Amino acid sequence: MINAVGAPQSLLLLGGTSDIALAIARKYARSGLRVVVAARPSDRRTAAATELKGLDCDVTEVDLDARDHQSHVATIDQAFSGGDIDIAVIAFGLLGDPEQAWHDPDLALELAEVNYTAPVHLGVLLGQRMQAQAHGWIVALSSVAGERVRRSNFVYGSTKAGFDGFFMGLGEALRDYGVHVLVVRPGFVKSKMTSGLDEAPLAVTPDQVAEAVVDGVKSKRELVWVPGPLRVVMSGLRHVPRPLFRRLPL
């Protein structure tokens, strides 16, 4: 349970090697914090676990393969085997090359599975667990790309649109059970996912996203934009007529 001064006792990172997930874990790290790092077995996962152990956290590594749906049940079972999870972060995702993504059916399918199908499947499993424990937070890392899907990365954007809608709805469904869902809509995040890409305006660091997550949980928010002003920008863009929207350099 998140204690009276806002410190969680346990953290589950689904996509535990993501820059944002690790930045969130660093913010919450304190002696004895239980962290379950769920990701594919890799050196990066080992490195993530080692870093968190160095911060005096009590770390468990669990296998997570987003595309192997059969394995999700075991992943969640293992994640909860050490007790309640106070905050579960869904941080895995795949960007892909946007032009290749709508020409290559395999890549399109992979994006849909990793960014939408797997989060929905894991979200339902997490929801069941959290409903039973009647407390906890699911932090779902969405994206502004899903707010109004743009031509320039519409395959990725469409998966995030579905993701966002699912977790907003899950938050409503779980409200009466004491479970909170925080949907996070960052803009361009300077991370390994976007390395090599041109930086967009209002770009943020994983650390800023983590800061927004910690604040959002503390003040019991349902939705946060990172940075905050993106909310204004996007609510403007949402209403731009399509012929004009098409011409915008987005």
Add this chain to the structure above:
Amino acid sequence: MSDTAVPAIKPSVPEEQPVIPQPLVELHGWGRASGTLSHLAHIDSVADAVSALRRSDDRGVVPRGLGRSYGDAAQNAGGTALDLTRMNRILSVDASSEPATVTVQAGVSLDLLMRALLPFGLWVPVLPGTRQVTVGGAIAADVHGKNHHTQGSFGNHVLSLELLMADGKVRTLTPDGDTKALFWATIGGMGLTGAILAATVAMQRTESAYFLVDTDRTADIDDLMARMSQEDENYTYSVAWFDAVTKGRHMGRAVLTRGNKAAVADLPVKLKRDPLRFVAPSLGTLPEIFPNRMINKATAKAFSTAWYFKAPKHRTGELQNITQFFHPLDMVAEWNRVYGPNGFLQYQFVVPFDEAEAFRRCLEMIVNSGHLSCLNVLKRFGAGNPSPLSFPMPGWTLTVDLPIEQGLDKLCDALDTEVVGAGGRVYLAKDSRLSASTFRKMYPRLDEFLAVRREVDPTGMFNSDLARRLELSNPTTGGAA
């Protein structure tokens, strides 16, 4: 162990019928800071309690009284909380025995007990800062009062208790004999050995409901500690309110109030006519209108200064009634609302007498932290009792009320480190934030408690948010599951 099978139980819900799920309700402690949703089961009888136990799932059950513990001890997210406040009958009184005894159901409040027994010249042996606690809660938290240095905590006065255990049986436990390990694990056991259903308590005798009180203002913390060390033994009751806002030379300036029960001969003629009259004025209920940050630099400073200077510099033999002397806060119902919706936490710790320097450092940390506390209590504890999880031990105990604000976690963690280093501990009935690892360091006899719990509740049927947080909930693995 003397097994007492539950006599002729008629479960209120026949087992073959589908159970209608109880709605989830938000339960929180007096600090209002970390509420969660539990299924609240109203218990009217032993049979109800047994049936609620049978219906519970792997989230378990926790007994709950009047909800005066400050943290998460009497809530159980996703599980069941047994509301025992309807079990509020005084079963028998024996005023002729020595000591006089009373047997009550666990939901009887100390307020009710006092009102009922004062007319017979019987006095509740230990009174915490409020009368609005149940006997069951007083035992489970092993509460203490202003007389700890002379008369110990509540558990010291319990002669026997009835415990509903995880196996559905009710056992009678006594402080000596076969059941003593379970008896003492239940004292201060935070409801994790079972649900206390009834208890027999040794009462004290009194001629009056008044106290002869000496009040002194002390210049600073050193003056205060010196006076308490030298003079406390002359008084049955002793406590100090101190200023935790003023820094520098006057840090820890305090109002020390100490007293003894008044005899009839001490009373003025007017009060002699009815020496056992219980005066409990009520100023009403605080409405839910206070914003966060009501306690700010200006209000805290003003309150602390006023509180200090309103007390006489030195006055002896003042006659005070129960509410004045023990429970000024009981005059205002729901006073915790003053802290606003974010709530507050109470940090109470004890360090041994020879660690007065660590104690001083803790006080300095609080005063210099920028976190503001108005209700600050300093007390000297006497000897502890055999309970493995009981809080009191010989030493200095300090209590501060801190509104939940940014950075409070850091202050509390730093205080924990100092307290652990001094071989001290914090009080579980107040706690809402301690980590499992720090808790282990503070309670070196935890393994004794867990051994008893493993025996009587191997699957962790009695469970609570506090138990999960402190990793007491699965006695077999010692884990948080």
